[in-house]
Amino acid sequence: MIGRLNHVAIVVPDLAAGTAVYRDTLGGTVSEPQALPEHGVTVVFVELPNTKIELLEVLGENSPVAPFLERNPSGGIHHVCYEVEDIITARDKLKSEGARVLGDGEPKTGAHGKPVLFLHPKDFCGTLVELEQV
Secondary structure: OOOOEEEEEEEOOOHHHHHHHHHHHOOOEEOOOEEEOOOOEEEEEEEOOOOEEEEEEEOOOOOOOHHHHHHOOOOEEEEEEEEEOOHHHHHHHHHHOOOOEOOOOOOEEOOOOOEEEEEOHHHOOOOEEEEEEO
């Protein structure tokens, strides 16, 4: 069901500083910041030959990554994102097998303009999983 690893998301306390680490220290190609108020984050993507790193910064009072940053003030890995061909089919199959879909269970538009869903970390070896339709 899952396809390629689309990205690994890292929450950072300061997006400009995180961008500098990946761009200047590691020599990565980093996108321009993109504010996603509907998701409560500002993001940049670091392009790698085989995947991407997504750096996330809190945006707004109700950001879903704010509690993560409170527990991990230096930031850290937040989730992994896998590609799926059909997000509704994937969701329905996973739910039928007991997996919990976060939120209202309906896909939302993600940073790449494609439908995404998040799956409960307790159902996936302690890892928050994002599915993105390709």
